[in-house]
Amino acid sequence: MHRAWLLFLPLAFIELVGSLVVRARVPAEGDWHLAADHIAAEWAEGDEVTVAPRWADPLLRQALGASMGDAFTNELAAPAGLEGRTRLWVVSIRGRNSALTPNGAPEHVESFGRVRVERYALGGRPLLFDFVDAIEAAEGSRGDRACTRTTGRASGGGLGAGPVLAPSRLSCGGEMVAETVIEDLHFEARRCIAQHPVSGDPVVLRFPEATLGELLMVHAGLHWVDERMLEGSPVTLTVRAGETEIGTITHHDGDGWATYPLTVPPESRGAQVVSFEVTSEQSAGRSFCWAARALGGAP
Amino acid sequence: MHTATQRPSRIGARDHLIGAALTAAYVAVLLATSSTLGMARDEGFYVEAAESYAGWWRLFLSGDESAFDQATIDRFWTVNHEHPSLPKSLFALSYLAHERFDLFSNDSAAFRFPGMVMSGLVLWILYLFGARAYSRHVGLFAASAYALIPTVFYHAHLDCFDGPIVTMLTWVTYLYWRSLTEPRFAVLGGIAYGLCLETKHNAWILPLVLLVHFVGFVVPAELAARRAGARPKISLRPNWLIGFALLGPPIFLALWPWLWSDTIQRFGEYAGFHLNHVHYNTEFLGTTYFGAPSPTSFPWVETLFTVPLVTVALGVLGIVVRFRAMLPPGTLRIWPARADGSSIGPDAQRTDALLFGAMLAPMVVLSMPWTPIFGGNKHFLVAFANLAIFAGIASQYVLHAVRAELKEARPRWLPVAFPAVFLALLAPSIHETEHSHPFGLSHYTFMAGGPPGAADLGMMRQFWGFTTGSLAPWFNAHAPEGSSVWLCDTIPTSFEMLHRDALLRRDIRAAYDMGSADYAIVHHETHFNEVDYQIWMSWGRPAPVHVLTYDGVPIVSVYENPHR
Numbered sequence: 001m002h003r004a005w006l007l008f009l010p011l012a013f014i015e016l017v018g019s020l021v022v023r024a025r026v027p028a029e030g031d032w033h034l035a036a037d038h039i040a041a042e043w044a045e046g047d048e049v050t051v052a053p054r055w056a057d058p059l060l061r062q063a064l065g066a067s068m069g070d071a072f073t074n075e076l077a078a079p080a081g082l083e084g085r086t087r088l089w090v091v092s093i094r095g096r097n098s099a100l101t102p103n104g105a106p107e108h109v110e111s112f113g114r115v116r117v118e119r120y121a122l123g124g125r126p127l128l129f130d131f132v133d134a135i136e137a138a139e140g141s142r143g144d145r146a147c148t149r150t151t152g153r154a155s156g157g158g159l160g161a162g163p164v165l166a167p168s169r170l171s172c173g174g175e176m177v178a179e180t181v182i183e184d185l186h187f188e189a190r191r192c193i194a195q196h197p198v199s200g201d202p203v204v205l206r207f208p209e210a211t212l213g214e215l216l217m218v219h220a221g222l223h224w225v226d227e228r229m230l231e232g233s234p235v236t237l238t239v240r241a242g243e244t245e246i247g248t249i250t251h252h253d254g255d256g257w258a259t260y261p262l263t264v265p266p267e268s269r270g271a272q273v274v275s276f277e278v279t280s281e282q283s284a285g286r287s288f289c290w291a292a293r294a295l296g297g298a299p
Numbered sequence: 300m301h302t303a304t305q306r307p308s309r310i311g312a313r314d315h316l317i318g319a320a321l322t323a324a325y326v327a328v329l330l331a332t333s334s335t336l337g338m339a340r341d342e343g344f345y346v347e348a349a350e351s352y353a354g355w356w357r358l359f360l361s362g363d364e365s366a367f368d369q370a371t372i373d374r375f376w377t378v379n380h381e382h383p384s385l386p387k388s389l390f391a392l393s394y395l396a397h398e399r400f401d402l403f404s405n406d407s408a409a410f411r412f413p414g415m416v417m418s419g420l421v422l423w424i425l426y427l428f429g430a431r432a433y434s435r436h437v438g439l440f441a442a443s444a445y446a447l448i449p450t451v452f453y454h455a456h457l458d459c460f461d462g463p464i465v466t467m468l469t470w471v472t473y474l475y476w477r478s479l480t481e482p483r484f485a486v487l488g489g490i491a492y493g494l495c496l497e498t499k500h501n502a503w504i505l506p507l508v509l510l511v512h513f514v515g516f517v518v519p520a521e522l523a524a525r526r527a528g529a530r531p532k533i534s535l536r537p538n539w540l541i542g543f544a545l546l547g548p549p550i551f552l553a554l555w556p557w558l559w560s561d562t563i564q565r566f567g568e569y570a571g572f573h574l575n576h577v578h579y580n581t582e583f584l585g586t587t588y589f590g591a592p593s594p595t596s597f598p599w600v601e602t603l604f605t606v607p608l609v610t611v612a613l614g615v616l617g618i619v620v621r622f623r624a625m626l627p628p629g630t631l632r633i634w635p636a637r638a639d640g641s642s643i644g645p646d647a648q649r650t651d652a653l654l655f656g657a658m659l660a661p662m663v664v665l666s667m668p669w670t671p672i673f674g675g676n677k678h679f680l681v682a683f684a685n686l687a688i689f690a691g692i693a694s695q696y697v698l699h700a701v702r703a704e705l706k707e708a709r710p711r712w713l714p715v716a717f718p719a720v721f722l723a724l725l726a727p728s729i730h731e732t733e734h735s736h737p738f739g740l741s742h743y744t745f746m747a748g749g750p751p752g753a754a755d756l757g758m759m760r761q762f763w764g765f766t767t768g769s770l771a772p773w774f775n776a777h778a779p780e781g782s783s784v785w786l787c788d789t790i791p792t793s794f795e796m797l798h799r800d801a802l803l804r805r806d807i808r809a810a811y812d813m814g815s816a817d818y819a820i821v822h823h824e825t826h827f828n829e830v831d832y833q834i835w836m837s838w839g840r841p842a843p844v845h846v847l848t849y850d851g852v853p854i855v856s857v858y859e860n861p862h863r
Contacts, residue, residue, distance in 0.1 A: 002696070002699060002700040002703055003700060003704075004700075005693075005696045005697045005699070005700035006697070006700050006701065006704070008609060008612065008613065008693075008694075008697045008724060009697070009701075009720075009723055009724075011608070011609055011612060012609045012723050012724050012726055012727055013723075015607065015608045015609055015727040015744075015745045016726050016727045016730055018745040019727065019730060019731060019734070019744070019745050019749060020730075022745070022748060022749035022750075022751065022752065022850065023734070023749070023850055025751075026751065026850050026851030027851055029848075053754065053755055055754040055755075055823075055852065055853065056853070057853075058823065058831075058843055058846045058853040058856045059846055059848070059851075059853060061841055061842045061843060062842055062843045062844070062845070062846045062856070064842060065840070065841070065842020065843070065844070066842070070840070072840075072841065072842055073841070074835050074836070074839065074840075074841050076841075077835065077841035077842075078832065078835070078841070093851075094751065094755070096755070153814055153815075154814050154836055154837040154838075155812075155814050155837075156813070156814075156833065157785070157812075157813030157814065157819075157830065157833040157834070157837060158813065158830065158833070159787075159788070159826075159827060159829065159830060160829075161829075161833065162829070163829075163832065163833070163836070164813075164832075164833040164836040164837050165836065166836060179836075180836055181832040181835050181836050182832065183828050183829040183832055187587070187825050187826070187828045188828075189828070189831070189832050189835070189841075223829075224826075224829075225829075228589065
């Protein structure tokens with residue numbers, strides 16, 4: 001019977017060696033930079049990049065920032081979705097896989113030390129128009145008053161302070177509409193247009209030179225703190241092409257960053273004035289943010 | 300089966316010497332490693348409090364009678380009145396001594412030193428407790444195993460209360476245990492309980508735990524023994540409780556000047572703070588909790604993932620082998636003793652039940668769905684101290700097994716069996732504790748797969764912004780002269796301590812506006828992702844220029860303002 005106690009000695013050995021193995025398997029910082037240099041060298045318009053596991057995201061961003069410079073943008077770091085993208089780079093460590101990884105084999109695989117790089121062809125619908133990219137050309141109104149564009153510097157910040165708006169904003173009767181990056185219900189970064197419901201006349205945002213195709217892919221959500229209690233009023237986004245309603249989506253607390261595909265009727269395709277109107281019974285704590293991409297026909 | 304443990308005949312000066320040596324050695328290591336550990340958020344609050352209290356102590360020590368005016372007391376003692384004053388008074392007195400005699404290598408060490416000593420004293424108590432209750436081996440192993448838990452090592456450095464309260468709770472428990480057979484210890488127990496109350500509010504629940512032990516285990520067992528004809532061993536009068544009641548509150552009040560006026564109203568304010576405590580955001584197994592219900596498994600999983608595996612396994616096996624001795628009186632008949640007399644049974648003080656209860660109580664409280672999430676394991680470190688005693692018991696069984704093997708196979712090696720087994724069982728703890736510094740709060744053990752495995756599992760990576768100090772070398776090397784840093788979760792006082800300790804260049808200053816700062820840092824906790832994204836929008840760039848990592852896991856990101 002007493003011999004069973006001896007098992008603690010190999011257990012101690014296993015724990016000690018196991019801890020050393022964990023440390024030995026940590027990717028070197030140089031591995032991340034080599035991987036990022038490779039991606040930067042092969043980068044093409046329409047590419048997107050993601051990392052697995054998600055907690056390694058700062059390491060990838062640091063390395064890509066060093067390799068790609070200003071070409072590594074908020075748009076890449078905080079994607080609203082993958083539609084319209086042509087290729088996806090998946091950078092991984094520890095044998096993990098990204099939830100974004102498409103089915104099928106990668107078209108390219110290479111390892112840099114303990115960092116693995118895969119590239120997938122996405123082959124989806126072509127991107128015709130990105131509304132977040134076009135925010136600078138947007139106009140807004142609230143009731144019969146036009147919004148005015150203001151430019152300053154981004155302000156705010158700090159835990160609990162909520163999303164910081166881009167310096168260039170539309171001021172609509174005290175309500176600001178602008179590009180931002182929110183922390184969604186699952187703490188992911190989402191680049192989108194902050195357009196909050198207001199009491200009284202809603203803010204209407206118009207894109208006078210938009211182009212619509214077969215599909216309008218809308219994503220929407222709220223800053224996580226405003227959505228996590230699951231007790232806020234639903235928020236409705238109505239999309240129109242000219243006077244024609246393309247669709248209405250309703251976001252409920254708990255939906256998180258949700259995707260709403262809207263089929264565009266044939267008569268509304270092509271160059272259009274596209275407008276977005278956000279309403280809700282409640283205005284406080286409704287940090288609604290949306291992104292939309294107009295897509296062409298399926299390949 | 301060998302019962303392995305046997306109480307030593309006499310615990311005396313030699314044992315106190317061993318206990319003192321353990322404490323001294325631990326404090327020496329803490330002091331030697333303190334300068335690489337930047338001040339955590341709450342430490343900064345307690346430095347502010349200690350500096351304020353030091354002002355009052357200067358008046359008092361100079362004989363200025365105005366020190367006792369209410370206005371004077373309120374001026375100095377109102378700050379941080381949500382926590383009692385004993386540790387902060389000691390921090391203040393240590394700092395005053397440092398001011399006068401230049402005792403420490405830096406100011407942080409001066410503030411922290413009393414916390415180190417208070418934290419280190421638990422090793423002395425654990426050694427004595429284990430030695431008196433079981434054997435010197437148990438005491439020595441328990442003290443060593445507890446000291447070598449990475450988060451214990453981290454908290455023992457700080458000018459905070461989490462290390463000291465473990466010492467006070469363990470001391471009070473020990474004195475209660477002694478008072479059962481030696482009533483004179485009830486007086487010391489009462490004094491200790493007053494100091495315990497004055498250390499941290501964790502003291503509130505201890506009498507309840509001890510009362511359950513006394514009423515549910517000790518008294519019935521003593522009555523049964525007397526009915527069976529045994530001579531009295533335990534006083535049926537709760538001398539300890541009388542000591543607590545008579546001495547505890549007066550000492551608590553006497554040492555906390557802020558309570559000297561409007562006592563009831565102010566005590567209500569103090570208690571209300573803790574009874575209505577906010578929930579902290581805590582990431583646990585992939586979910587960020589921000590309110591009730593708290594996850595019931597939290598303290599258990601945290602224990603499994605932050606205490607070295609061998610210590611946990613030994614502790615659990617120690618509990619198993621002593622389980623018969625923990626059974627309530629009257630239930631032993633369900634587990635009859637063996638005829639050969641080798642069964643383990645309870646002693647008169649029901650020591651095993653006491654230690655098990657003292658271990659279980661804080662974990663059960665923190666398992667309750669309505670208990671606010673405080674974060675981390677610092678609120679149940681005392682459970683680890685009691686677990687360490689059970690680990691000590693099991694380690695003695697391991698030693699016996701090794702000796703039995705050697706006796707037949709390698710009798711010449713018998714003399715080295717004790718140090719060899721001791722070191723072998725503690726080797727993982729030594730390694731993990733050494734490696735964890737200065738990232739003690741971010742450390743997870745082999746059971747979680749180390750820090751990377753814990754990150755995969757979605758475990759909290761840090762709190763208190765304690766890792767800013769680890770960035771000082773990077774800023775010293777890279778930041779242009781006069782740079783400003785937006786500090787995320789580090790409070791200005793903690794940042795200022797980096798200057799006072801000469802760890803950070805004086806020209807690098809704190810920024811209070813993110814947009815205009817030259818640098819911004821983000822302590823990686825999931826709910827802090829918001830801050831990352833704010834920086835991206837403020838500066839139009841999502842790439843940090845530096846990421847502080849621990850075993851490859853991001854701990855802090857540093858962003859550089861491209862517009863500066």
